Amino acid sequence: MSVQQRKRSTLIMITTLLLVLIIAGCSNKENSSASSSASGDQAASAKSITMSWPRDIGTMNPHTYNPSQLFAQSMIYEPLVSYQKDGKLEPALAESWTISDDGKVYTFKLRQGVKFSDGTPFNAEIVKKNFDSIMINKKTHSWLGIIGVLGKTEVVDDHTFRMTLTEPYYPVLQDLSVVRPFRFLGAAGFPDDGDTSKGIKVPVGTGPWMLADYKQDEYAVFKRNPNYWGTAPAFDQITVKIIPDAETRVLAFEKGDLDLIYGEGMISLDAFQQLRENDKYVSELSDPVGTRDLLLNSSNPKLSDVRVRKALQQGFNKKAMVEGVTSGLEEPADTALSKNYPYTNVDLKPIEYNVEQSKALLDEAGWKLPAGGTVREKDGQKLEFELIFDKTDPIQKAMGETIQAEWSELGVKVNLTGLELTVQIKRLKANDFDLYFWYNYGAPYDPHSFINVVASPGFGISETLTALPMKKELDEQVHAALSSTDEKKRQELYTSILTTLQEQSAIVPISYVKKTAVYQKKISKFVFPANRDENPFVGMQLSNP
Amino acid sequence: MIGYIGKRMIAIIPIVFIATLVTFGLIHISPVDPAEAYLTAAHIYPTPELLAEKRHEFGLDRPLLTQYVDTLKRIAQLDFGTSYLTNKPVIDEVKDKFPATAELALWSILFSALVSIPLGILAAVYKNSWIDMVSRAISYFGASIPQFWLGYLLIFFFAVKLDWLPVEGRGSWENLVLPTLTLSMVMIALYTRMLRTSVLEQLQEAYVQYARTRGIRERVIMLKHVLKIAITPFITGMGMTMGRLLTGTIIVEQVFSWPGFGRYFVEAIFNRDIPVIQCYVFISACLFIVCNLIVDLVQLYMDPRISAKGRAEH
Numbered sequence: 118m119s120v121q122q123r124k125r126s127t128l129i130m131i132t133t134l135l136l137v138l139i140i141a142g143c144s145n146k147e148n149s150s151a152s153s154s155a156s157g158d159q160a161a162s163a164k165s166i167t168m169s170w171p172r173d174i175g176t177m178n179p180h181t182y183n184p185s186q187l188f189a190q191s192m193i194y195e196p197l198v199s200y201q202k203d204g205k206l207e208p209a210l211a212e213s214w215t216i217s218d219d220g221k222v223y224t225f226k227l228r229q230g231v232k233f234s235d236g237t238p239f240n241a242e243i244v245k246k247n248f249d250s251i252m253i254n255k256k257t258h259s260w261l262g263i264i265g266v267l268g269k270t271e272v273v274d275d276h277t278f279r280m281t282l283t284e285p286y287y288p289v290l291q292d293l294s295v296v297r298p299f300r301f302l303g304a305a306g307f308p309d310d311g312d313t314s315k316g317i318k319v320p321v322g323t324g325p326w327m328l329a330d331y332k333q334d335e336y337a338v339f340k341r342n343p344n345y346w347g348t349a350p351a352f353d354q355i356t357v358k359i360i361p362d363a364e365t366r367v368l369a370f371e372k373g374d375l376d377l378i379y380g381e382g383m384i385s386l387d388a389f390q391q392l393r394e395n396d397k398y399v400s401e402l403s404d405p406v407g408t409r410d411l412l413l414n415s416s417n418p419k420l421s422d423v424r425v426r427k428a429l430q431q432g433f434n435k436k437a438m439v440e441g442v443t444s445g446l447e448e449p450a451d452t453a454l455s456k457n458y459p460y461t462n463v464d465l466k467p468i469e470y471n472v473e474q475s476k477a478l479l480d481e482a483g484w485k486l487p488a489g490g491t492v493r494e495k496d497g498q499k500l501e502f503e504l505i506f507d508k509t510d511p512i513q514k515a516m517g518e519t520i521q522a523e524w525s526e527l528g529v530k531v532n533l534t535g536l537e538l539t540v541q542i543k544r545l546k547a548n549d550f551d552l553y554f555w556y557n558y559g560a561p562y563d564p565h566s567f568i569n570v571v572a573s574p575g576f577g578i579s580e581t582l583t584a585l586p587m588k589k590e591l592d593e594q595v596h597a598a599l600s601s602t603d604e605k606k607r608q609e610l611y612t613s614i615l616t617t618l619q620e621q622s623a624i625v626p627i628s629y630v631k632k633t634a635v636y637q638k639k640i641s642k643f644v645f646p647a648n649r650d651e652n653p654f655v656g657m658q659l660s661n662p
Numbered sequence: 663m664i665g666y667i668g669k670r671m672i673a674i675i676p677i678v679f680i681a682t683l684v685t686f687g688l689i690h691i692s693p694v695d696p697a698e699a700y701l702t703a704a705h706i707y708p709t710p711e712l713l714a715e716k717r718h719e720f721g722l723d724r725p726l727l728t729q730y731v732d733t734l735k736r737i738a739q740l741d742f743g744t745s746y747l748t749n750k751p752v753i754d755e756v757k758d759k760f761p762a763t764a765e766l767a768l769w770s771i772l773f774s775a776l777v778s779i780p781l782g783i784l785a786a787v788y789k790n791s792w793i794d795m796v797s798r799a800i801s802y803f804g805a806s807i808p809q810f811w812l813g814y815l816l817i818f819f820f821a822v823k824l825d826w827l828p829v830e831g832r833g834s835w836e837n838l839v840l841p842t843l844t845l846s847m848v849m850i851a852l853y854t855r856m857l858r859t860s861v862l863e864q865l866q867e868a869y870v871q872y873a874r875t876r877g878i879r880e881r882v883i884m885l886k887h888v889l890k891i892a893i894t895p896f897i898t899g900m901g902m903t904m905g906r907l908l909t910g911t912i913i914v915e916q917v918f919s920w921p922g923f924g925r926y927f928v929e930a931i932f933n934r935d936i937p938v939i940q941c942y943v944f945i946s947a948c949l950f951i952v953c954n955l956i957v958d959l960v961q962l963y964m965d966p967r968i969s970a971k972g973r974a975e976h
Contacts, residue, residue: 176748182704184747256715260707316749333758334921335831360830360919364814369829372822539694539702539934546708575709 164659165354166376166640169366171383173359174337177320177328179300180251180313187296187650188380189357192339193234193322194300197225197244198290200561200648204459206290210239210301210323211278220285220602227276232344233303234327235319241272243304246311248280251298254314262569262599263292263299285600287607288565295561296650325350326654334359351658367392370635377636377643379653381406384635386444386512392635399636403645405448405455405629407559411520412577415584415623417551419500426622428478431471433523439628442515446633450626453618454557458564460611465619475527486528493528501530502551505544508535513554516627545577553577556630559649568595568614578624585621670955674948681947682737682940686730689936696720696934700746703933720746720936733940742941747933752941755926760945762832763922766914767907769842771900774849779896781850782857783889789862797854804851813844813917830919841918845911849903853896860892894961901957905950909942 175185179194197211211225231239248270251258258264266289269281282289293299303321307313320328325345330338339355358375360366367388369375378384384392393400413426420426439449451467484493484500493500504520506513514535521531531552536544544550555578558566570576572595582588591614598610618624634643634653642658689696697716701708717723721732736743742752785797820840821829827836864870865888873883910924923942930938 182706183700184703256711257706259709259712332921333755334925335919358831358919359921361925362830362916362919365817365830365917365919368814368817368822372825372829374829537694539699542702542708543693543695543698576707 164352165356166352166657166659167356167358167374168377168379169358169360169369169375169383170380171359171361171363171366173334174331174357176316178313178317179302179320179322180247180254180298182257182297185297188652189337189339190300191296191324191648191651192326192355192654193320193324193328194296194302195322195324196294196296196300197227198294200291200294200651202647203457204291204560204647206294209294210244214290218602220287220600221282222279223282223289224273224277224279227278228346229276231323231346233305233321233323234342234344235303235305235321236344237303237305237321239301239303239323240275241278242275243301244278245270245272246304246307247299247301250302250307250311250313253312257314258298261292261295261298262286262565263289285602287599287601291561291565294648296648326355329354350654355654364388370398370637373637375637376639377634377653379632379634379636381630381632383633386446389446389633389635390444397638399638399640399643401634401643401645402446403632403634404457405450406632406649407556407630408450408453408455409447409627409630410450410453410555410557411625411627412545412550412553412555412581413623413625414548414551414553414581415621416548416580417502419498419502420551420623421584422482423621424478424482425484425500426625427468428475428482428527429524429529430468430622430625431478432475432527432529433520434470435627436470438516438519438523442512442519443628447512447628447630450629452615453624453626454564454567454615455629458560460608461564461615463612463615465615468619468622472527479527479529484528491525491528492530499530500528501532503532503534504552505534505536505541505550506554507538507541509538516554546575548577548580553581554627555624561648564611565599568598568611571595571614571618582621582623585617585623587617591617667955667959670951670958674951677951678737678944678947679734681943682733683730685939685943686733689934689939690726692934694934695722696746696936697722699932699934703747737940737944742944743937745930745938746935747930747938752937755938756923756941756945759921759923759926762920763910763915763924764908766838766841766845766911766920766922767904769838770845770849770907771904773842774846774853775900777846778850778853778857779893782854782896783861783884785854785858786861786865787884794858797858801851801855804847807847809844809848809913810917812847813840813914816840816843817917830917832920837918841914841920844917845907845914849900853899856899857892857896860895861888864888864892890964894964897960897964898957901953901960904956905946905953908949908953909946 170186170188172186173184174189175183177185177190177193179190196209198206198214199209201207208228210228210231212228214223214225216223227239227241227244233239252264252267255264263286266282266284266286267280268283271279273279301323302313302317303323306317306319306321308316308318323342323346325342325347326339327342328337329340330336336359337357339357341350341353358369360369363384366375366378367384370378370392389400392398413420413429415421415426436449439447452461452465454461456462479493479500483495485495487494504517506517508514514533517531517533521533524531541553545553545555557563570578571582572592573579579592582591585591594610594614598607598614601607601610632645634645636643639659640657641660642656643653644656646653646655695713695717697713697720698708700716701712706712714723721729740753742756744750745752745755748755781793781797781800785794788794817829817840820827827839831837870883870888873887908923910922910927912924912928914920915922915925926938927942929935930942
């Protein structure tokens with residue numbers, strides 16, 4: 118091959134390869150620019166709002182989990198009963214319901230005249246079809262208590278649906294109010310074999326919104342469902358922009374591209390502070406949606422003595438820590454569950470910060486400071502613990518460091534270990550930890566899910582409590598409370614359980630976690646949903662432009 | 663020539679083999695179980711029964727060797743399976759993400775070449791002049807500023823304060839400007855200095871002196887002779903960068919909400935989405951090899967000294 122020839126063929130090769138790459142790069146351009154200009158036009162319309170979300174909204178299948186986002190599922194699909202403020206259960210797709218005396222038979226009168234967004238009627242038939250599909254994949258949903266006790270479901274008549282439980286379980290209605298899986302897909306969405314776990318055909322629901330346009334990882338546009346049975350939303354359209362980065366989210370909001378940033382941990386504490394101080398925007402905090410607790414693992418011999426656990430709880434200034442670390446975004450917690458759940462409005466005596474008492478308790482428990490030493494000892498063992506935390510969570514890290522510093526004053530040594538979340542959960546389940554930051558589930562899952570994990574092994578909480586002298590009675594009380602059909606009895610049991618847990622100081626309440634909402638003044642009314650997973654658009658009003 | 667390219671392409675096989683083996687090993691050394699990661703991400707409590715079911719579904723309960731052989735077989739047929747997370751075919755998702763990344767990579771390479779080639783040459787020719795100072799300042803700035811910070815600064819000034827450009831997202835050309843600038847900055851910093859140095863080196867060579875004594879004009883010496891040789895390391899560098907950019911620019915994709923390949927991969931790592939990770943590793947290996955090949959071919963074309971015997975027959 119001559120030099121000239123070689124040069125030419127090389128040139129051809131290079132050009133071809135580059136062309137391939139360029140074509141690959143440009144092939145998708147056309148449709149993406151078309152769609153983005155579409156979403157741009159829509160954003161300009163006055164009766165619409167734009168919100169950001171860190172992850173793609175997912176497949177919008179009402180009966181599956183990842184990657185679907187709860188808030189978006191709740192815009193399209195509705196429950197039979199809806200969880201409202203302070204745990205009140207209100208009619209949604211079920212107009213009313215009756216519960217048999219033995220607590221096993223639930224009969225729902227379905228709301229008449231409800232239609233799916235495609236115009237097909239909502240009736241007992243479709244309710245049963247959804248229940249059947251959900252129960253095909255029983256195992257996947259086994260975390261939800263109702264799944265374990267659901268026996269038979271039947272269509273009584275067109276607008277009456279009945280389900281029979283194998284044993285009484287009081288939180289049935291709470292379980293039915295959660296965002297997934299017990300929400301209702303229209304017939305058009307079902308695959309031919311009726312099993313929705315592998316996918317649905319179209320996301321058809323009865324909710325106020327329907328998915329109008331969607332591009333994975335970029336945006337989703339929801340439009341009003343013309344067939345919605347309830348009060349129609351005050352605006353026509355919601356655009357959800359997928360913005361994974363918290364700082365970018367704030368910049369997009371400041372530019373005016375976003376009307377609302379909503380959720381838990383959606384923006385950094387600094388950014389929230391900064392936006393809160395700006396009069397151009399409105400910032401709000403919700404009621405507590407969950408509690409950040411510190412588990413003191415009583416199955417560790419050093420922590421099996423209640424005096425040590427109490428001393429540790431008294432030995433750090435919780436109020437100062439929570440306010441300092443979260444800049445007021447979280448509220449110091451005195452009890453493991455806040456009082457805005459059913460049955461939790463109980464008077465419990467807080468364990469107050471008191472370093473002197475704490476030191477005295479440790480002395481009393483036999484943990485003494487050796488002469489010239491900084492760490493307490495007993496029988497040749499040092500009072501030393503490992504605190505594991507999620508290394509991606511700056512709040513856990515800062516709190517861990519504060520606790521480490523304050524307890525060192527008491528003569529207690531803490532070693533901090535940052536872990537990946539999955540590893541952390543694995544160690545919790547394996548009961549392989551001393552100190553652990555744990556969160557309860559929030560509404561509508563609590564308080565029943567909370568007491569359930571207190572008694573049921575496999576979640577790490579029951580294991581943490583094994584050295585409590587009254588653990589067996591506690592478990593019995595939990596089982597009695599969950600199956601109790603007598604409201605008064607149930608409250609008594611809850612009071613007793615919560616009091617025991619408070620006194621035993623193995624679940625140390627740290628702070629109440631709240632949701633944040635920052636929005637433009639264009640939104641004149643904003644209401645936080647009572648159900649932690651629901652969308653925030655119900656009750657939202659826009660000011661007239 | 664064709665034979666040479668063919669040989670180089672065949673080299674993909676052992677490289678991919680090693681890459682998949684290493685990836686497979688790393689995934690299984692990691693203490694996180696993919697089934698567990700899946701459930702955690704879905705906010706489902708990983709009970710033992712559920713875990714067992716998920717492991718079975720993902721085929722993770724089979725012996726390691728079987729799993730690996732199966733993976734190899736599928737990759738050989740270019741079948742990458744379905745994502746654990748989204749339950750969609752991995753290849754479809756990649757087809758969706760890759761163009762976004764390629765678009766950004768090509769524009770960034772183009773833009774950095776357009777800026778750094780003239781700037782590098784001018785900085786060498788007019789050494790220690792104001793233009794050299796400017797290029798030096800740009801290089802210090804570009805090389806030392808963290809990419810995410812530069813991204814935020816650009817958004818703050820050009821999108822929020824001046825309102826000239828969009829903050830984030832992909833769509834029109836306007837969306838491309840800021841991410842391209844952010845990505846190019848570090849390349850411009852590097853390549854301008856690189857080119858300046860190699861041009862200065864060449865200017866010291868005897869052939870330049872000789873050409874000058876022959877009375878050839880400076881411009882001709884520069885463009886026809888010096889640049890041809892001086893640009894070789896620049897091309898090598900660009901080629902490698904190209905490979906890197908095409909496999910995703912995680913930080914920029916994150917800051918600008920660019921729906922690209924890098925973000926997709928990072929998410930897959932956190933979720934231990936093995937099919938996605940394997941597909942990514944495969945594509946990355948191929949991309950790097952192809953980019954290297956392009957670099958070699960360009961050099962072959964530019965510098966006949968390399969080609970005569972050595973490399974082509976290698």
